[in-house]
Amino acid sequence: MSTFSKVVICGVGLIGGSCARALRRAGAVKTLTGLGRSAASLERARALGVIDEAATDWAQALDGADLVLLAAPVGATDALVTELAQHLPPHTVVTDAGSTKSDVAAVFAARLSPEQRARVVPAHPIAGAEKSGVEAASASLFDGRRVVLTPLPESSPEAIERVTRAFALCGAHVSSMSPKAHDETFAAVSHLPHLLAFALVDEFASRANASELFRYAGSGFRDFTRIASSHPEMWRDIALANRGNLLEELDRYSAALSRLRSLLEAQDATALEALFQHAKDARSAWLDTLAAG
């Protein structure tokens, strides 16, 4: 007997498709329904065995659904939630996969009734990948990765339990924090580094001697800038959605760089070495906690 009789994936790309594949791997769902604007890409997802059926009609798709995962680009969230408000059956639980959470919480607050919001539990699956599209979807994308739930004030314990169970069945470690704490934390550990990497590569690429510079860039540069190969439109939306926190993080980092610059200008060998050592030790301790699982 499957845990879920029907799960609806709204936006069957890398994240939605991987979630579908992982739930299927777990034998956790009877019917996987894909919902989306493009009939052609839904048909591709069906042909690949990612979903069982394609739907373009909300009422039909949601009929009998235990769970809906909104996994379309965040720019579409408002339109999707507006549709959802008109068609959400009384026993269907909703989650999403957006990288920022305060903005998503605001959309749910604006578009859904308090009764509907009781069945909504926003989530952020931390599974970055440079790839995109349903072809890249993998049943193991979430294995051992974190999924952070950011419940709304109205989210019911039953809804939280159902969403937790779904992501746990996908192989993820599930934890919770408030949308505000989520956006502050990820502004620092994820959004800031992405902006720093994009800024560096853009700046180098804008120079007259760019090809000469890139010729001598090595493996350190390659890893440092890996995240500058991330999806430009997605990161534009994340940066704008988390603008306030990200501006603060940019200011903190600029101040830190400024202090480092002063140490270098003053040739303060002791302080420079101490700063480098502090960073190395902190990173090493962090890697130890990762290895310890």
Next chain:
Amino acid sequence: MSTFSKVVICGVGLIGGSCARALRRAGAVKTLTGLGRSAASLERARALGVIDEAATDWAQALDGADLVLLAAPVGATDALVTELAQHLPPHTVVTDAGSTKSDVAAVFAARLSPEQRARVVPAHPIAGAEKSGVEAASASLFDGRRVVLTPLPESSPEAIERVTRAFALCGAHVSSMSPKAHDETFAAVSHLPHLLAFALVDEFASRANASELFRYAGSGFRDFTRIASSHPEMWRDIALANRGNLLEELDRYSAALSRLRSLLEAQDATALEALFQHAKDARSAWLDTLAAG
């Protein structure tokens, strides 16, 4: 018949030891002599088969040497070159493995005669590794990597040819530039990213909620900060030695960050996406050139 009858490695750590192992793999040298201050670590290098004999006496070590590689920490360069000046035989060629080159060129200019400098060809093997010590030395460390020669004004064609041959036998791609161009280029593509990574990890680790932040740091953060696990003392020396160029790079990068901050504050979605796309495209083109070899 070996290409070299005797090669002297001064400082048998990761770089010196890997060079020794690579020359041995190539069957290119009859005798590998290690020179260094610590008899115990030279003995370890000999026991590991990295060198054939350990020397602590310069005159004895250099007697009959075709090539000397200075691979001790850069802080020792001045003292080593002072010794070298007193003992350099007339047919021995000298190279080094320092990550900055203008400072090294200045030491050679100060300590050696013009005739001696004709036989000196400074080099920078681009083979970063978080490991250090002779135990980590590997015959394949330089395979497919770049070695940049920065000849002195006096370096003779014969000396350049000999050093080129040695690094090519180690498996590296050898090219040349001036010490000034080298230090400008590497300030941008290597030294700046190291400082940016060290600064970020140091700043996070200094916060009250550091452990909470690190808990949510993912694979993007891990790769972005890999170079913050580099050797603190070595990077202190590199930063100080290349201070002028690095201060300029920090200023350029701070200005770029400032522009990015303005776009974000103004919510300029079009310009943000264009910047991210420009970076992604440039990195993608660079990866293509790497793949093409």
